[in-house]
Every structure is written in C-alpha cells, then in structure tokens.
Amino acid sequence: MPSDRLRSLPILGSRVGEIEEICAKYPDRRSAMLPVLWIAQNQEGWISEDTMKEVAEIIGVTAAEVYEVVSFYTMFHQHPVGRHHIALCKTLSCAITGAHEVSAYIREKYGFDSGKNISRDGKFSIEEVECIGACTEAPAMLVGETLHGDLTPARIDEVLGSLDKIT
Amino acid sequence: MPVDTFEKVYLPNIERGETETLQQYRAQGGYEAVRMALDMAPGKIVEIVKDSGLRGRGGAGFPAGMKWSFLPKGVYPRYLTVNADESEPGTCKDRPLMEQRPHALLDGIICTCLAIESELAFIYIRGEYYNSADVLQKAVDEAYEAGLLGADVLGSGRRVDVVVHRGAGAYICGEETALLTSLEGYRGYPKLKPPFPAVSGLYGKPTIINNVETIFSVPLILTKGADWFKSFTHERSTGLRLYSVSGHVKKPGVYELPMTVTLRELIYDYCGGMRNDHDLKFVIPGGSSVPWLLPDQLDTVMSMEGVQEAGSFLGSAAVMVMDHTVCPVWAIENLAAFYRHESCGQCTPCREGSSWMHKILMRIEHGQGTMEDLDTLASIAGEGKPNTGMISGRSICALGDAAAWPVGSALRCFRSEFEEHIKLGHCPYKNKRFWMADGKFVNESFEHRPSWHH
Numbered sequence: 001m002p003s004d005r006l007r008s009l010p011i012l013g014s015r016v017g018e019i020e021e022i023c024a025k026y027p028d029r030r031s032a033m034l035p036v037l038w039i040a041q042n043q044e045g046w047i048s049e050d051t052m053k054e055v056a057e058i059i060g061v062t063a064a065e066v067y068e069v070v071s072f073y074t075m076f077h078q079h080p081v082g083r084h085h086i087a088l089c090k091t092l093s094c095a096i097t098g099a100h101e102v103s104a105y106i107r108e109k110y111g112f113d114s115g116k117n118i119s120r121d122g123k124f125s126i127e128e129v130e131c132i133g134a135c136t137e138a139p140a141m142l143v144g145e146t147l148h149g150d151l152t153p154a155r156i157d158e159v160l161g162s163l164d165k166i167t
Numbered sequence: 168m169p170v171d172t173f174e175k176v177y178l179p180n181i182e183r184g185e186t187e188t189l190q191q192y193r194a195q196g197g198y199e200a201v202r203m204a205l206d207m208a209p210g211k212i213v214e215i216v217k218d219s220g221l222r223g224r225g226g227a228g229f230p231a232g233m234k235w236s237f238l239p240k241g242v243y244p245r246y247l248t249v250n251a252d253e254s255e256p257g258t259c260k261d262r263p264l265m266e267q268r269p270h271a272l273l274d275g276i277i278c279t280c281l282a283i284e285s286e287l288a289f290i291y292i293r294g295e296y297y298n299s300a301d302v303l304q305k306a307v308d309e310a311y312e313a314g315l316l317g318a319d320v321l322g323s324g325r326r327v328d329v330v331v332h333r334g335a336g337a338y339i340c341g342e343e344t345a346l347l348t349s350l351e352g353y354r355g356y357p358k359l360k361p362p363f364p365a366v367s368g369l370y371g372k373p374t375i376i377n378n379v380e381t382i383f384s385v386p387l388i389l390t391k392g393a394d395w396f397k398s399f400t401h402e403r404s405t406g407l408r409l410y411s412v413s414g415h416v417k418k419p420g421v422y423e424l425p426m427t428v429t430l431r432e433l434i435y436d437y438c439g440g441m442r443n444d445h446d447l448k449f450v451i452p453g454g455s456s457v458p459w460l461l462p463d464q465l466d467t468v469m470s471m472e473g474v475q476e477a478g479s480f481l482g483s484a485a486v487m488v489m490d491h492t493v494c495p496v497w498a499i500e501n502l503a504a505f506y507r508h509e510s511c512g513q514c515t516p517c518r519e520g521s522s523w524m525h526k527i528l529m530r531i532e533h534g535q536g537t538m539e540d541l542d543t544l545a546s547i548a549g550e551g552k553p554n555t556g557m558i559s560g561r562s563i564c565a566l567g568d569a570a571a572w573p574v575g576s577a578l579r580c581f582r583s584e585f586e587e588h589i590k591l592g593h594c595p596y597k598n599k600r601f602w603m604a605d606g607k608f609v610n611e612s613f614e615h616r617p618s619w620h621h
Contacts, residue, residue: 025330027244027287027370033352034335038294059352072354072511075294075336087295091256092455092501093413096493130338130505131256131455132295135413135485136420145297 009054015039019058033059033069037076046077074129082118082125084163087142090128093135102139102151103128110160123164169436173399175423176387177380177409178263185267186302189309192270198315200274200386204281205323212282216385219393220405225250225341225378226454226482227565228404228471231385235283237365238373246374247280247288248350249382252334252341254293255454256505257485260409260421261379265292265299268383269306275382277320277327278389283375286326291346294335304331338509342564343376345511356513357564380409399425401470404481410469414488415442426470426481430460433469434488445490449580453482455502456569458551458576478552479576494596496588499577500528506570517567520547520558524574531585534593541585544578551576 006016019039023032036058040051047070049063056063070076077085086106090099106112106126111119118125134140137149148159192198204212217232238245249272253261265272276288292300307329310316318326332350339345340355347369349355368374384406388396396406404426410433413419417439424437430450434440441447450460452469458479460467467477474481489498503525512518527544530536548571549556558571578585588594 025328028351030352031332031350034333034349037335038333069352069354073294073335073337090501091505092451092498093257093487095501096414096489096498129336130508131254133253133259133262133293135257135259135487136411138413138419142295142297147298 006058009057011044011051012036012040012054012058015043016058030059030061033061033066034073037066037070041076046080082122084124084143084160086124086126086160087129087132088126089130089132089134089138089140091131093131094138094140097138098151099128099139102141102156105153105156106160109157110164124160168439169432171424173407173425175407176391177383177407177423178267178421181263181267181421181423184263187268187270189270189306189313192268192274196390197270198274198277198321200389201277201281201315201321203389204278205321205325207281209282209284212278212389215393216282216388219384219388219396220400220403221381221384221388221396222404222471223378224380224384224408224483226255226456226480228481231377231381234365234377235279235375237363238283238375239366242373243284244287244372245283245285246369246372247276247283247285248343248346248369248374248376249276249288249290249379250341250343250346250376251290251292251296251299251379252346253296253379253483254338254341255456255483255485256502257413257451257454257487258411258483259413260411260484262296262299263421264379264383264409265296266302269303270310271386272303272379272383273306273310273315273329274386275384276329277315278385279375279377279382280327281320281325282385285375286328288327288329289350289369290329290331291340291350292331292333293340294333300331300333307331337511338505339511339564339566342566345564346376347374354511356511357566359563399427401425401427401468402472404470404472408469408484411483411485412438412488413485415445415490415493416440416488417442424469426468426473428469429465430467430469430486431465433486434465438488441488441490443490445492448489448491448493449495450489451485451487451573452477453480454485455487455505456480456565456572457482458572459580461580492596494532494594495577495581495584496528496532497594497596499574500525500532502573503528503570506566510566510570514562514567516558517562517570520567521570523547524570528574531588532594534588534591536585536589538586538589541578541582541589544574547571548574548578551579 007013022035023029052066053063056066110124134149139151140149213235221231222228320327334340337355340349342357344358345355364374408426410422422437447462464477471481507521507525510517510521527540547557551572554560558567
C-alpha cells in the first residue's frame with residue numbers, strides 16, 4: 001500500500017504517521033482495526049461509511065469487513081452523537097440504586113424530547129448501556145471519557161451543568 | 168469494620184485512590200520480582216506458581232500454573248494476553264488495580280512473560296475503562312524508559328514488549344477465545360475448544376490468557392513465597408481475594424480478604440450491613456452469571472469450594488446484594504436483558520434462548536404472563552446448574568450457561584413470586600420503572616419517585 005495514497009485520505013490522511021506506529025506494534029496489521037477505529041471516532045465523534053472505507057484502505061481489508069466490526073462493538077457510533085455523550089449504566093447494581101431515576105432526571109432536565117437520545121440543542125446525547133464496571137459506586141455514568149459515580153441530582157447537575165456552560 | 172490481622176498487598180490504600188508512581192513502587196521493592204525471575208529458569212517460576220495453588224481470578228478459577236504448563240514445548244513465538252475486559256456485571260476490582268497500581272501489574276506481566284517465554288504481551292482492556300487505559304499506557308512508557316520493558320529487560324538480554332489494546336464495548340470479549348479474535352481485529356466471536364489457546368491462540372500461536380488480578384498475584388508469590396500465599400487457604404482456594412461488593416449494603420466497595428470470610432461477615436461486618444437496615448432478599452455471589460443465594464445461606468464460606476457447596480459459584484467474586492424492596496422477577500428481567508444484548512449471536516440456543524427468556528420475563532413482570540410461561544421458561548433455563556435446559560452446555564462458549572443459570576436459579580428461589588405476578592396481573596412491588604428502548608418507560612403509571620439513596 002503506497003503511503004502517499006493513504007496520506008491523501010480526506011478524513012484520516014493526516015493521522016497516517018500515528019496509525020503506522022500503532023500498526024507496527026502488532027504482528028498482524030489487521031489487529032490495528034480497533035485502535036484505528038478509535039482514532040477515527042475520537043476525531044470525528046462517530047464512524048461514517050466514508051470513514052469505514054478509509055479504515056478499510058488503511059488496514060487492507062474490504063469496507064464490508066470494517067462494517068462487520070463496527071456494527072459488533074456497541075461503543076462505536078454509527079450515527080452522530082451530541083457534543084457530550086452520556087453512557088449511563090442500566091445493569092442490576094445501578095438499576096437497584098436509582099439508574100432509572102438518573103435517566104429520567106437527565107432526560108427531563110437536559111432537553112431530551114420523549115424517545116430521543118440527543119438533546120434538542122445537540123449538546124448532549126444519552127445511551128442507557130450495559131454494565132460499565134463501576135458497580136461499587138452505583139449508579140454511574142460515563143460522560144465522554146470520564147466516569148462519574150454515586151450519582152444524585154446534585155452530582156448530575158454539577159457534572160452536566162458545568163459542561164452546559166462551556167459549550 | 169473488623170480489624171484485619173493480615174497485610175493487604177493488592178490494594179493497601181484503595182481509599183486514597185491515587186496512582187502509585189514508578190518511584191513509589193520501586194521504593195517498596197517493586198520490580199524485585201523481575202530480578203528474581205531473571206535469575207530463575209522459566210520452569211522454576213511455573214513450579215512456584217503451581218505450588219502456590221494460584222487459581223484464575225477472572226471467573227473460571229483454573230489453576231494458573233497448570234494453564235502455563237500446557238504450552239507446547241519448543242513452539243515460538245508465544246504470547247501473553249492480560250484479560251482486562253472486566254465486564255461481568257458486579258465486578259470492578261481490576262479497575263482499581265490498574266488505575267492505582269499500574270506498575271505492579273507490569274511487574275506481573277514481565278514475570279509471567281519470563282515464566283512462559285513470551286516476548287510480547289497484550290493488555291486487552293475494555294473500552295469503557297478510558298482512564299485505566301491512559302494510566303497503563305503512561306506506566307508502560309515509563310517502564311520502557313526505565314529499561315524494564317523492551318529489548319533488554321534490566322540488562323538481561325531478554326525482551327518483553329507490552330501493548331495496551333482497547334476493546335470497544337462487548338461483554339463477550341472477556342471470554343478468552345473471543346478476546347483473541349477481537350484482538351486480531353475481528354468481531355469478538357468465541358471459538359470452539361480444543362484447540363485451547365495455550366496450543367493455538369493469538370495468530371494461531373501458543374497464547375496464555377490470564378485475568379489482571381491473577382497476573383498481579385505472580386510477583387507477590389515470587390517475592391513473598393508460595394507458602395505465604397498458601398497461608399490463606401480454604402480447601403483448594405489459596406491466597407487473598409478481591410471481592411467487589413455492590414448493591415444495598417451500607418459501604419459498597421472492593422474488599423481484599425482471605426477466602427475464609429463468610430458471606431455474613433462480608434455483608435454485615437465489612438460492608439456495614441444492609442442499607443437503611445433493610446432485610447436481605449438475595450445475594451448474587453460471583454458476578455451476574457451465577458445462581459443466587461438466599462438469606463439462610465449467609466454462613467457460606469466465600470471460597471470457590473464454599474460457594475459451590477452452597478449451589479453457586481464464586482466466579483469473579485463480585486457480590487451483588489439485594490434488599491427486600493427488590494422484586495426478583497424485575498431483577499432477573501434486568502439480567503436477562505443484559506445477556507440478550509451481549510449474546511454474540513453465533514449459536515442459536517444462546518442467541519434465541521436469551522431473547523426468549525427475556526421476552527417471557529418481560530411478560531410476567533408486566534402482568535401478562537401465564538402459568539405456561541413458567542414451564543416454558545424453566546424448560547429453556549433449566550435448573551440453574553450446568554447442562555440443564557435448552558441453552559446450558561449447547562453453545563460454543565459459556566455465555567449461554569451464564570444467561571440460563573441465573574434465570575433457572577431465580578425460578579427455583581422465588582417461584583411463588585413469579586406465580587403471584589401472574590395471578591395478580593401486575594408486579595406487587597412499587598416504585599419501579601422499566602426501560603423499553605430509547606429511554607421510554609413501560610410503566611407510565613409510576614407515581615412516586617423513590618427517595619435517592621445517597
């Protein structure tokens with residue numbers, strides 16, 4: 001694969017140096033699939049079909065094979081999300097300590113229309129997800145890359161309210 | 168909290184929540200185990216670990232040293248993969264290990280690589296653990312700079328490289344063969360065993376997969392000795408164990424204890440008892456996959472053998488505690504939803520079975536179930552033990568069993584409550600909400616928002 005060709009890719013072209021370093025860590029280039037998809041999602045916020053085509057070219061597989069992977073892993077977004085994405089745990093330890101109330105509270109207070117997972121102003125998106133490994137500090141959520149546990153209305157407002165002001 | 172007479176060695180300062188630096192770790196003898204391991208023949212390290220009786224801390228409890236000795240002689244390269252995909256609901260002990268003591272984990276990885284003659288180790292870490300991955304990567308970089316990793320570990324001429332590899336949200340990738348397929352860049356589909364990964368694993372090469380806590384134990388065993396490890400013993404369970412206790416206890420948390428502790432001591436002494444002094448309803452003693460225990464089983468010894476005698480499994484030592492306000496039908500519906508979502512879809516019994524069980528449980532919980540549903544449910548789920556029902560023992564990996572056992576167990580423990588839901592035509596418990604999809608709640612009649620627990 002000529003690297004000039006990869007460098008000219010409109011979405012990931014500028015990341016090719018970094019990507020090649022990652023590929024070099026693995027005995028098989030295909031292992032860089034998830035790391036490259038993470039780079040793409042961190043840059044774009046989600047993974048579009050165009051992104052998948054570029055990843056396919058970088059890894060050296062078909063776009064269908066990339067789609068196969070993207071559609072398997074729940075953390076890869078196939079649609080745009082809000083500027084701050086909330087992954088709220090709904091599994092048992094969180095459910096019995098108020099996760100449903102957390103969900104209702106956030107959805108009511110932060111501008112989500114009924115049945116919509118993205119707030120009216122696009123600032124927040126929310127997804128009720130399976131266990132995020134924060135059971136001893138339930139109920140818990142990830143906002144972007146940061147974990148917040150022991151959620152109460154005050155704690156939620158502290159976390160989301162401060163983001164609300166920034167953007 | 169009882170006064171412990173033993174020294175905590177995994178997470179001695181868990182309350183502080185700070186990340187131990189390379190200097191701090193070295194100041195207390197960190198990486199000495201690597202020096203010791205470099206002076207030993209690989210087979211000797213394996214012998215010591217075998218002698219310690221160390222069994223896997225991820226869930227299955229397989230003896231670690233024995234697993235290592237399954238590697239075929241003379242076949243290279245070999246790979247070590249650290250399973251940091253901690254995803255079993257209730258389990259959250261590996262996260263503090265990685266975030267607070269990243270160098271101690273690397274110490275274990277290097278020692279294990281020397282034991283199994285591997286030059287390349289992968290840490291497969293679940294995607295949700297952003298911070299743990301950052302902390303680990305930073306520690307890996309420091310270790311390279313300090314000459315602990317790379318082509319010449321501490322000037323010995325031995326090579327050990329470590330790659331931190333992030334998953335992207337799939338419970339199934341905690342299953343060892345699925346983890347490897349995921350690491351190879353595919354969907355995380357489990358594979359049939361044999362061949363076992365020790366013979367044909369990552370890229371078809373001999374591969375050892377161990378849980379974070381298991382690897383973490385290796386330098387402790389090397390420096391303190393197998394006899395120290397065996398000084399904490401209940402039957403064939405040796406060493407200290409990290410219990411993740413969550414749910415309706417006063418002080419949920421990760422507790423480092425010998426496996427002689429009883430469930431009663433864990434809940435009422437260490438965790439301060441039940442929140443609001445409520446009554447205990449049931450306990451899930453080893454992560455969401457295992458059969459439930461009832462209040463009359465509080466004297467169960469929390470070792471692998473002790474919990475098995477009580478009819479369940481210690482699994483990942485994740486103890487989930489429910490008080491009397493928890494409807495068991497609602498709770499099992501929640502877990503059934505989890506397994507339905509997480510089944511990878513390869514095997515029909517697991518894919519369809521987990522979905523059927525969830526649908527039936529939804530019906531019963533919402534008052535639309537019939538007595539026939541209970542028989543159907545029991546025929547799918549079995550009796551809450553291996554190779555009963557339509558799923559357990561009939562799928563490539565253990566996710567099918569994990570989905571079926573708790574359902575069978577819930578039915579056995581609380582059959583009368585399932586029947587009550589059907590007879591009443593609604594759930595007798597109040598103040599509960601249910602998710603369908605997109606954040607919509609099913610029981611819109613919900614009136615009183617329960618008080619927040621904190």
